[in-house]
Amino acid sequence: MEEKQHKNKFYSLDNAGFLYTAIASSRMSTVYRISVGLSEPVDSTILQKALEQIIHRFPYFQVTLKRGFFWYYYQHTEAIPKVGEETYYPCKTMRQRQGKTFPFRVLYYKSYIHVEFNHSICDGAGGLVFTQTLLIEYFKIQKGISPKNLGKAMDIESEVDPKEFEDSFKVYYKGKVPSPPSSKKVFHFPFELLDKGEYLLLTGIVPVDPLLGLAKIHQCTITQFMLALYFESIQEYIQGLPMSEKKKQRQLIAINVPVDLRKMFPSITLRNFFISLNPEIDLALGYYTREEIIEQIKGYMGLYMNRKNINRYISRNVRNEQFIFLRIIPLWVKKLFMPIVYNRFGERGYTSGLSNLGVVSVPEEIKAYVKSFEVFPPPSAESRLKLVMVSYNGSLSLSFGKTTGETVIEKIFFRKIRKLGIPVKIETNKR
Amino acid sequence: MAYCPKCGVEVEHGVKKCPLCDFPIPNVDDAYELVNSKYPQAINTYYQDHLGKKNLAFFSIGIIILSMIVIVGVIYMVYPWNHELLKYVALGLISIFAIVFFAMDYLKPNYNFLGAYMTVVITCYCVYNISGSQNNWFLDYALPIATLLYLGVSLFRLVLKHTRHQSKFVFIPTNIIIFSIVIAIGLDGIISLNILGNLHLTWSLVVAASGVCIIILLQTIYHRIPEKTRKIIREKLHI
Numbered sequence: 001m002e003e004k005q006h007k008n009k010f011y012s013l014d015n016a017g018f019l020y021t022a023i024a025s026s027r028m029s030t031v032y033r034i035s036v037g038l039s040e041p042v043d044s045t046i047l048q049k050a051l052e053q054i055i056h057r058f059p060y061f062q063v064t065l066k067r068g069f070f071w072y073y074y075q076h077t078e079a080i081p082k083v084g085e086e087t088y089y090p091c092k093t094m095r096q097r098q099g100k101t102f103p104f105r106v107l108y109y110k111s112y113i114h115v116e117f118n119h120s121i122c123d124g125a126g127g128l129v130f131t132q133t134l135l136i137e138y139f140k141i142q143k144g145i146s147p148k149n150l151g152k153a154m155d156i157e158s159e160v161d162p163k164e165f166e167d168s169f170k171v172y173y174k175g176k177v178p179s180p181p182s183s184k185k186v187f188h189f190p191f192e193l194l195d196k197g198e199y200l201l202l203t204g205i206v207p208v209d210p211l212l213g214l215a216k217i218h219q220c221t222i223t224q225f226m227l228a229l230y231f232e233s234i235q236e237y238i239q240g241l242p243m244s245e246k247k248k249q250r251q252l253i254a255i256n257v258p259v260d261l262r263k264m265f266p267s268i269t270l271r272n273f274f275i276s277l278n279p280e281i282d283l284a285l286g287y288y289t290r291e292e293i294i295e296q297i298k299g300y301m302g303l304y305m306n307r308k309n310i311n312r313y314i315s316r317n318v319r320n321e322q323f324i325f326l327r328i329i330p331l332w333v334k335k336l337f338m339p340i341v342y343n344r345f346g347e348r349g350y351t352s353g354l355s356n357l358g359v360v361s362v363p364e365e366i367k368a369y370v371k372s373f374e375v376f377p378p379p380s381a382e383s384r385l386k387l388v389m390v391s392y393n394g395s396l397s398l399s400f401g402k403t404t405g406e407t408v409i410e411k412i413f414f415r416k417i418r419k420l421g422i423p424v425k426i427e428t429n430k431r
Numbered sequence: 432m433a434y435c436p437k438c439g440v441e442v443e444h445g446v447k448k449c450p451l452c453d454f455p456i457p458n459v460d461d462a463y464e465l466v467n468s469k470y471p472q473a474i475n476t477y478y479q480d481h482l483g484k485k486n487l488a489f490f491s492i493g494i495i496i497l498s499m500i501v502i503v504g505v506i507y508m509v510y511p512w513n514h515e516l517l518k519y520v521a522l523g524l525i526s527i528f529a530i531v532f533f534a535m536d537y538l539k540p541n542y543n544f545l546g547a548y549m550t551v552v553i554t555c556y557c558v559y560n561i562s563g564s565q566n567n568w569f570l571d572y573a574l575p576i577a578t579l580l581y582l583g584v585s586l587f588r589l590v591l592k593h594t595r596h597q598s599k600f601v602f603i604p605t606n607i608i609i610f611s612i613v614i615a616i617g618l619d620g621i622i623s624l625n626i627l628g629n630l631h632l633t634w635s636l637v638v639a640a641s642g643v644c645i646i647i648l649l650q651t652i653y654h655r656i657p658e659k660t661r662k663i664i665r666e667k668l669h670i
Contacts, residue, residue: 026477026480026481085471086470086471087471087473087474088473088474088475088476089473089474089475090470090473092476093477093480095480109469109470109471110469112469195475195477196477196478196481197475197476197477197478197480198473198475198477201470202450204440246655407450407451407452407453410451411438411451411452414438414440414451415438415439415451418438418439418440423441424439424440424441425440425441425442426435426438426440426441426442426443426449426450426451427443427450427469428450428470429469429470429473430450431472
């Protein structure tokens, strides 16, 4: 009965999804990747079986993108997604607009499972729930393990809760809240872009405990500490640039930090539900020490990371979406202008992005078989280097996704971590 | 375990150089890299995907144009009706086809641009022949103006290529103004040569003078006046 309800069901895109489908291009695929390292090589037949078992529990992911007159929308499909061996560059464009593919793909290579999601269907938190469920099912078939405590993963026998696919932006939207101030133009990396279709990944794996200790000494969170190191690295890079001191001091560095709103609002949605804050340091005020950057970030987060302020962002975004004159513009016109508007007003406001997906865990019973978790950001032309951090089993993966071949920022960043006496292991797909 | 001696980071076993600083790392086992690398040798499908879409568009346009040429040909043979007009239509269609081909970027950019220029010149020459005009407008105006535009745009592209990483809002307007000045002087020159018989620049000098002023203003805003000049201005103009 429940399954029948989802057949031919139409899913309107969520607030962030509208933007992602409109701005997607061959360079900005809006696809992010969750990688899981296993202790043994992946069995593709079992992975396919596991995917087939769980997909019915996620009817809102078993969809294809359709073209409406005013907006795109997702429609349920009876087709079953197929797993594939990794052969192409990561986060490759999904030919969604042609209505040919699912908004996600499951890949494998040796002992790694990669699940790539289009950001228009879900954010990192939603993607992790799907990946964890897939992992549990994989080991259930392969090893006959049925964990008692599923953690954040879904029980595939349970009923689908409509709240899992609600657009929480609209649910928690409050009208008549003034918009936040608009962003200023900030420093962008002047690196040469890679060829279209290419995307480089670079991960630094570090132990969590010493970093936690350092964060404790500075009385901040681990995200704030890593953010400070990232700011410091970009500042050091600018200091070393061959430009006049006056020009250097005109630079403003801002880093886009997505905030998972499920921690602030009682939402269980698996679709997008996040807002980005933009902490910044202005070099016109002089160069910052690490302590000063940490104080600046703590002050910023204290001031802006609260429900009242977040409401301003939600309200602005939903108001823009519901603005009648924008809604009645035909889709092909929106598709023409949205990338320009996004490049002009969206990405000009931050130098890079740092997203922390927090601590990922898997049930105790399968922990021995799951070696690592990594999450990579979607590629972007303006913000050529972005960072995602996720910790699993005492290790923190600092994963850079890059549309440039330069490694100067990562070099400064990881050398800083090494100078703190913390070991770093580097992995990359660059040949 | 392998380490980069410069960065101090651990790297994957078998890698030849540090992923951060490119410092060479002695490789003990060449085969290890191929077998144990975490990522496969990735294939970029962008050009293949892009070429597929491009071919589809080009062949669709090609078929439409070809069909229209056939229709025009049949009309030309069957009906003895205004042959001159039909020749213009056929010429227009062939020119559009050639321009679409060069715009589709199948060749190198320079060849495409040269091809588009040649198409324009040949089309003008054919129009000149079909019309059987008495005055020599093709050699006097069409060829020099097309050549001027070709050289002007080539210059513009060259300058833009070398300044593309600079501030967009200063360098692009500057380049457009330089381009306009070159074109204005060229046009003025061609017109004066044909009408007066000698080079006599008039309105283009006004365009050039105003353009240069705007460029100086833009560049001054961008680079700011040097401290030394500012000091002189401060001293000389102090009240």
